[in-house]
Amino acid sequence: MAKVKSLTTGDIAEYCDVNLRTVIRWIDKGSLKGYKLPGRGNNRVTVDNFVLFLKQNNMPVPPELLPKSKTVLIVDDDKDMGNAIKRVLKKDGFECDTATNGFLAGSKLMQHKPSIMTLDLTMPGLNGFELLKHLRAEEQFQDLKILVISALDQESLDEALALGANAALSKPFEKDKLLSLVNEMTQ
Amino acid sequence: MAKVKSLTTGDIAEYCDVNLRTVIRWIDKGSLKGYKLPGRGNNRVTVDNFVLFLKQNNMPVPPELLPKSKTVLIVDDDKDMGNAIKRVLKKDGFECDTATNGFLAGSKLMQHKPSIMTLDLTMPGLNGFELLKHLRAEEQFQDLKILVISALDQESLDEALALGANAALSKPFEKDKLLSLVNEMTQ
DNA sequence: GTAGCAAATGTCACAAATGTCGTGTATTAT
DNA sequence: ATAATACACGACATTTGTGACATTTGCTAC
Numbered sequence: 001m002a003k004v005k006s007l008t009t010g011d012i013a014e015y016c017d018v019n020l021r022t023v024i025r026w027i028d029k030g031s032l033k034g035y036k037l038p039g040r041g042n043n044r045v046t047v048d049n050f051v052l053f054l055k056q057n058n059m060p061v062p063p064e065l066l067p068k069s070k071t072v073l074i075v076d077d078d079k080d081m082g083n084a085i086k087r088v089l090k091k092d093g094f095e096c097d098t099a100t101n102g103f104l105a106g107s108k109l110m111q112h113k114p115s116i117m118t119l120d121l122t123m124p125g126l127n128g129f130e131l132l133k134h135l136r137a138e139e140q141f142q143d144l145k146i147l148v149i150s151a152l153d154q155e156s157l158d159e160a161l162a163l164g165a166n167a168a169l170s171k172p173f174e175k176d177k178l179l180s181l182v183n184e185m186t187q
Numbered sequence: 188m189a190k191v192k193s194l195t196t197g198d199i200a201e202y203c204d205v206n207l208r209t210v211i212r213w214i215d216k217g218s219l220k221g222y223k224l225p226g227r228g229n230n231r232v233t234v235d236n237f238v239l240f241l242k243q244n245n246m247p248v249p250p251e252l253l254p255k256s257k258t259v260l261i262v263d264d265d266k267d268m269g270n271a272i273k274r275v276l277k278k279d280g281f282e283c284d285t286a287t288n289g290f291l292a293g294s295k296l297m298q299h300k301p302s303i304m305t306l307d308l309t310m311p312g313l314n315g316f317e318l319l320k321h322l323r324a325e326e327q328f329q330d331l332k333i334l335v336i337s338a339l340d341q342e343s344l345d346e347a348l349a350l351g352a353n354a355a356l357s358k359p360f361e362k363d364k365l366l367s368l369v370n371e372m373t374q
Numbered sequence: 375g376t377a378g379c380a381a382a383t384g385t386c387a388c389a390a391a392t393g394t395c396g397t398g399t400a401t402t403a404t
Numbered sequence: 405a406t407a408a409t410a411c412a413c414g415a416c417a418t419t420t421g422t423g424a425c426a427t428t429t430g431c432t433a434c
Contacts, residue, residue: 006204008419008420009419009421010419010420018384019384019385020419020420020421021383021384021421021422022382022383022384024420024422025382025383035244035245035247036244036245037203037205037209037244037391037392038218038240038244039209039212039218039392040389040391040421041391042390042391042420043420044204044246101312102288102289102290102291102292102293102312103289103290103292103293103313103321104321105289105290105293106290106291106292106295106296106297107293107294107297109294110293110294110297110298111297123312124312125288125289125311125312125313126288126289126290126312131290134290195410195411196410196411196412197411205393206392206394207411207412208392208393208394208412208413209391209393211411211412211413212391212392224401226399226400226401227398227399227401227411227412228400228411228412229400229401229410229411229412230411230412375434376434377432377433377434378432378433378434379430379432379433380429380430380431380432381428381429381430381431382427382428382430383426383427383428384425384428385425385426385427386423386424386425386426387422387423387424388421388422388423389420389421389422390420390421391418391419391420392417392419392420393416393418393419394415394416394418395414395415395416396413396414396415397413397414398413399410399411399412399413400409400410400411400412401408401409401410402408402409403406403407403408403409404405404407404408
């Protein structure tokens, strides 16, 4: 049972501490999106849909269902800067992945589904503010924690925060500050 | 694992997150159409039949199984140009997706796994040559057909071809030429 | 407070579907 | 060739869907 892609009504009943019969009613009514197996119509619900359902109803989400990976995607066109960030985070046990341009950022984000992303606001051909806006508009990235790391002024950092960044750090940064911010995001 | 034409019960069990025994029962009962190998009657199911089965039961279809032969990702920072290409291809029955920057290109490439990509060589912050080199170095993109569409000179187009592009088209292009090149790639 | 009421949820029993296990055999990898 | 893996199948265990009915919950009015 290492990787769980879908849940049965029984699983959900247990997670929600609710009767199995009730889970079936939720699904039938459409408030919880699921699908039926061909046999007798046994229900299955994808983990994603279940988590979505929990959030929509302000119900607690079991931590094991969240992509709890300690993977960080470091987006910075400056390789040295990226490696510096990587070195700090790796020492603290984070799995790190770096992207030096928009294409790599996009593909690695989709492929590895990291839970945290550090983002340089100013990269050639990739406007960090636009990217923030885009990510925050997409359902699938609502849980992605974004730490903006930029040499821009405080005003720009504030704007990034307003656009949905979870935290902002000015360059150059202190290692400890970086670590504490990233660690905060894992919770 | 580049091309999958048929699936075993084990494959399907994994896709559906269901027990292998159950898959065999589905096949025996006829709700999932399959055929048996001569040996001991091991089951095989064509991808088409499996996808059909999934759709009939409103079950999620893994994107990599969808007949993606006619999906095109159009990468061009010029929106008008992208739409022009899209219009031509759509009229010919292609499913089109556009990306105007590197990030979108990367994420859409990973998400939709198109079989064909048109690529503008000169985009701000995204070097088309570098991208070609990168894609051709990755196992998962060996089957991706890449059509370079660029206003650069013939020498540059040749260089792109040398780097792994399947075809190159100079801007401005003739519709018919575009169509014939893309159609060639679907085979 | 509580009485009343409607909606949601829980309980129960049974049949059907799915999961588990072990064994033997084909298929694949070395 | 041989070893390792994947598969089919039977028998049995467990889970699940359903309907009917009981109980709880949330709310309103008194």
